[in-house]
Amino acid sequence: METRITGRVWKYGDDVNTDVIFPGKYTYSxxxxxxxxxxxLEDLDPTFAKNxxxxxxxxxxxNWGCGSSREQAVICLKEAGVGAIIARSFARIYFRNCINEGLPIVTCDAVDSVETGDEVTIDFAAGKVFTPRGEYTFPPLDPSVMEILSSGGLVPYVRKKLGLA
Amino acid sequence: MGKTFAEKILALKAGLDEVVPGQIVTVRPDKLLTHDNTSAIAKTFRKIGVKRVANPDMNVVILDHVTPAANETYAQSHKETREFVREQGISAFYDIGEGICHQVLPEHGHALPGMLIVGSDSHTPLHGALGAFATGIGRTEAAAVMATGEIWLRVPESMRIVVVGQMPDRVSAKDLILRIIGDIGADGADYKSVEFAGPAVEAMSVGSRMVLCNMAAEMGAKNAYVAPDDKTRAWLAGRTQASYQEVLPDPDATYAQVLTYDVSTLVPQVAKPHRVDNVVPVTEVAGLEINQALIGTCTNGRLEDLQAAADILRGKKIAPWVRLLVLPASREVLLEAIQAGIITDLVAAGATLLNPGCGPCLGAHEGCMAPGERTISTANRNFKGRMGSPEAEIYLASPATVAASALKGVITDPRTV
Incomplete structure (x- = not known):
């Protein structure tokens, strides 16, 4: 896992649920x-997937990712190339799914000072997010949870633990 | 110092003397619930590289989400699930028609007081209504639990909701939980263990307690809980041969938050689109025309829910422009409702009876909406696009409110019919 990443922002609001991140009608098809x-994000922002x-x-x-436990709501963003999700807070299953899929997450209030299109840097080692209008600190993940994320997700982590990798 | 239910049961399951909120523990769940996502979980399980599940008796597999298969893709997924349970020697497998996973699991004695249950479904907290610690997980985690038999959990802070007063006529547990979610918001219990207690909860049936625990997921709760009592024991009688150990919170436990509700003045509640916490008294939306009404789902598809609807619709006809869908939560519920004459009453009133299962709740089949349409539903989610078109609307309410609305063709206060 990179210790420092910079990327372009897509800004969204509160309580974005997994149905609008990845619609239920696709979950088994x-x-x-x-x-x-x-x-x-088909039912939240139709411009996202294209751009x-x-x-x-x-x-x-x-409360990003509230609602269904569907892991596709994490996978679709990871496969779309999203480097990390920064939110004021996460719904708990979504939080776990991010760790398990190896998608970095950061809990802080950066949403207060960014707009879509801004460039933001996350320094995981320092626990800081740098935005054009201010910097934020975020709490580190528990070391045991960080180990899953830095292994690239739960499948590689479990394989390593069981001596299969 | 006293401990909450979550602190006590997680210490017990982790083999520790005590645990504190925020601590990460490794536990071995008693049950792992998976549904139509089992075929996808099986693929991840194989990717891990283990040949056999850690404990076949831990697994309970129920096909309920899109059943019977709506097309070839779903049929293939169901086929792979059947092959997986056979290959792995999983005996607790319930095929299509048995019902919704959260109804079938307890009916068949797989959810017991003092159990630790994880499920690859966000409404798994329902099983706390029987005194279990039950929480939702993702697909990859479910595969890892199959492979290793264990999972990490963070010990949650606990919230206690004390409910007093006598529930008025035509007002139910659904109205109470909608009111609570409306008050504290969709993240009001994020990460927390929620204990429902007090005389009004003690007076509730096990089915009504399931409504509370089911919808605790909509305020972000990790798990929900009602202390087992004589009603719980009576409900479980004949459903299991297994012995179980009830786990109760200490009377002097410390809670992050305590809320008190008096239901004696509660009125029917409705959650407006597109948020579950967008809750108003039914009187504020009464008169709004509907196209469809849905009675069922893991929230409100039990016998008492169908009974409440039948009491309103018996001998009457629903409005001609309304499609009323009724989905009993399980085969057991369907049979009881047939024997009690409830199904006859509902179908005669104009209801379309669907097979036990999740039905249109997740927008995959059996009653999806076109743009501009409006459904009033007993389900637990009204998110944009959840039941078909993102241009359609879902209102959430109790079975009585949905039945009264189907009767009049507009959202209707069930106390007026």
Whole structure:
């Protein structure tokens, strides 16, 4: 995992649920990860999937990813190239799904000082987010949870732990 | 110092003397619930590289989300699930028609007081209504639990919701939980363990307690809980041979938050589009025309829910422009409703009876909406696009409110019919 990443912001609000991140009607009909990316944020921001670039960042308000446990709501963003999600807070299953898919997440209030299109830098080692209008600190993940994320997700982590990798 | 339910049960399951909120523990769940996503989970399980599931008796697999298969893609997914359970020797498998996972799991004795249950479904907290610690997880985690038999959990802070007063006629647990979510918001209980207690909860049926615990997921709760009592024990009688150990919070436990509700003045509530916490008294939206009404789902598809609807619709006809969909939560519920004459009453009133399962709740089949349409539903989510078109609207309410609305063709206060 990179310790410092810079990306272009897509800004969203509070309580964005997994149905608008990845609609329920696709949850059992689309199994290809790349195809999931084509529907990312379909019912929230139809411009996103067409215009997202690798390394872009999502910056959002509170309770990002509430609702269904569907992991595709993380996979579709990861496969679309999103480098990390910064939110004021995360819904708990979404938080776990990000760790398990190896998609970095940052909990802080950066949403207060960014606009879509801004460039933002996350320094994971320092625990800081730098925006054009201010910097934010964020709490580190628990070391045991960080180990899953830095292994690239739960599958590589479990394989390593079971001596299969 | 006293401990909450979550602190006590997670210490017990982690084999520790005590745990504190914020601590990360590794536990071995008693049950792992998976549904139509089992085929996808099986693929990830194989990617991990383990040949056999850690404990076949831990797994409970139920096909419920898009059942019977709506097309070839779903059929293939169901087929792969059947092959996986056979290959792995998983005996607790319930095929299409048995019902919704959160109804079938307890009905067949797989959810018991004092159990630790994880499920690859966000409404898994429902099983706390029987005194279990039950929480939702993702697909990859479910595969890892299959492979290793264990999972990490963060010990949650606890919130206690004390409910007093006598529930008025035509007002139910659904109205109470909608009111609570409306008050504290969609993140009001994020990461927390929510304990429902007090005389009004003790007076509730196990089914009504399930409504509260089911919808705790909509305020972000990690799990929800009602202390087991004689009603719980009576409900479980005949459903299991297994012994179980009830886990109760200490009377002097410390809670991050305590809320008190008096239901004696509660009125029917409705959640407006497109948020579950956008809650108003039914009187504020009464008169709004509907196209469809849905009674069922893991929130409100039990016998008492169908009974409440039948009490309103018996001997009457629904409005001619309304499509009323009724989905009993399980085969057991369907059979009981047939025997009680409830199904006859509902179908005679104009209802379309669907098979036990999730139905249109997740927008995949059996009653999706066109742009501009409006459904009033007993389900737990009204997110944009959830039941078909993102240009359609979902209002959430109790079975009584949905039945009264189907009768009049407009959103209707059930106390007026």
């Amino acid at each position: 689309i199994t290809d990860r790349k195809e999931m990316a084509q529907h990312a 997202v670039k690798p390394g872009d960042l999502i910056v959002a308000g509170k």
